[in-house]
Amino acid sequence: MSIKDKVIEIIAEQAVLEPSDVTMESTLEDLGIDSLGLVESIFAIEEEFDISIPFNANEPQASDFDISNVAAIVEGIEKLMAEKTA
Amino acid sequence: MKRVVITGAGTINALGHSVAETLEAMREGRCGIGELDFRDVDRLAIKIGGQVRGFEAEGRFNRQQMALYDRFTQFTLTAAREAIGQSGLEFSGELAARSGVVLGTAGGGVSTWDDNYRLVYEEGKNRVHPFVVPKLMNNAAASHVSMEWNLKGPSFTVATACASSNHAMAQAFQMVRYGMSPVMITGGSESMLCFGGVKAWEGLRVMSKDACRPFSANRNGMVQGEGAGIFVFEEYEHAKARGADILAEVAGFAMTSDAADIVMPSKQGAARAMAGALADAGVNRDEVGYINAHGTGTAANDKTECAAVADVFGPHADNLMISSTKSMHGHLIGGTGAVELLACIMALRDGVIAPTIGYEEPDPECALDVVPNEAREAKVNVALSNAFAFGGMNAVLALRKV
Incomplete structure (x- = not known):
């Protein structure tokens, strides 16, 4: 499974949706994921890929990690994975 | 009030x-x-x-x-x-x-x-x-x-x-x-x-x-x-x-601290809590028919608790019933008083006294009617529920039949 598909699967599970309902343009808000759901998603992604995501729940906008929509999250994970294997 | x-x-x-x-x-x-x-x-x-x-x-x-x-x-x-x-x-x-x-x-x-x-x-x-x-x-x-x-x-x-x-x-x-x-x-x-x-x-x-x-x-x-x-x-x-079904009345309570030892219970602390609950509820000691004991099954608690009951109730200590339901459900630690309050409600409402099970041999230091092994039918108007914690912190509730 690609990184993108895996991230979408994790986000879909958190949102209690089917992966097909999650588009790259969806925002977490669109998907009904609140702040607790967000930290839980971040945790699940970290566990899945064995990475550390630079996300601070106090100030999500100021984090180095862009969570503005699913595409941004996937891109961020891909970058972290590339750094990890580099 | x-x-x-x-x-x-x-x-x-x-x-x-x-x-x-x-x-x-x-x-x-x-x-x-x-x-x-x-x-x-x-x-x-x-x-x-x-x-x-x-x-x-x-x-x-x-x-x-x-x-x-x-x-x-x-x-x-x-x-x-x-x-x-x-x-x-x-x-x-x-x-x-x-x-x-x-x-x-x-x-x-x-x-x-x-x-x-x-x-x-x-x-x-x-x-x-x-x-x-x-x-x-x-x-x-x-x-x-x-x-x-x-x-x-x-x-x-x-x-x-x-x-x-x-x-x-x-x-x-x-x-x-x-x-x-x-x-x-x-x-x-x-x-x-x-x-x-x-x-x-x-x-x-x-x-x-x-x-x-x-x-x-x-x-x-x-x-x-x-x-x-x-x-x-x-x-x-x-x-x-609103016509609610009333299970029992909470009539009074008292809290005391032993100010003595972090684990060993004190007879005085327990006795002051029971006497305090009676005074707060405005009931006479001879009105108490049942006490749900703290009754942990340790040597220290049980003899101290029985001595405290004897001190508070005098001759009436021999007339009342005292049982420890911990013998059946175990010691729920912070939740124990709540589950044990059910035995007090049953005594007041249904006239059934929960037994102390596992009772095998009388102890002269616990010479009270501990309702051994079998539940008993009895009319009770006032019941106490004891809890004596590590740290010497005691709380006793008094319940009355409605």
Whole structure:
């Protein structure tokens, strides 16, 4: 499974949706994921890929990690994975 | 001052998943203590406890709730649903704004601590689930009750070890009595039956390896239990006006501190608490028909408690009944007073006195009517519920038949 598909699967599970309902343009808000759901998603992604995501729940906008929509999250994970294997 | 009555009760413990099941077990003198069943139990010296059986969180709670509810919260919500359901109350507007939740627990989310320490220490993981803190905090159960039933008044959690529930219920009683809240949800819960929770108690060397036999000369220690007891305390006129079924009246309470020793109980501290509860309730000592004892089954507690009863009640100590239901459900630690209050309600309402089971040999230092092994029918108008905690913190409640 690609990184993108895996991230979408994790986000879909958190949102209690089917992966097909999650588009790259969806925002977490669109998907009904609140702040607790967000930290839980971040945790699940970290566990899945064995990475550390630079996300601070106090100030999500100021984090180095862009969570503005699913595409941004996937891109961020891909970058972290590339750094990890580099 | 207002009168305070109990209009709902709920429980889950080793004897049953409801009040009806629990009281039936108490009437039958059934023992809920058995072999413990959890990870690494083979590394424990103590392998018995009053464990709740057949309770699956899956199905009761959704995935999001499961991620947030430690077992002590799951027990609390299950018991609260029964209690609030029985009361028939729905909380909105002014009633919601003024009603709250005061609960007792000694350890809070012990198994959440245990599981996550295991992950980071034993398994070497460097990341834990984001909800570890909101799951393990001692007030988590009270918070979830307030959220589930829209209780927006004063809510908090009390921790006084084995007296936590009694202190919590005493506090809730006071709040209704003085008109601060028309209704308070109160009681307590505990879920320490996991490897770390039992291992810690083993260290004290006060645990029995085979049974809890309070007041019996051959007693050899306490046995842990788990579960919750939750009650609806309601202002009497409020309950009467809506035609609520009243289970019993909370007539008075007292709290004392031994100010002496961190583990050894004091006869004076216990006696002052019982005498104080009688004075607060305005009842004479000879009106008391039943005492639900703290009765842990340790050498220290049982003889101290019996001596305190003899001091407070004088010749009437030989006329009243005193039993320890811990022999059946084990010691629920911070939740124990709440489950034990059910035995007081049964005595007052149904005229059935729960027995002290496992009683085998009279102890001259516990020469009271401990209702050995078999429940008894008797008319009781006033009952006391004792809780004497480590740290010398005592709380006694007085209940009256309505």
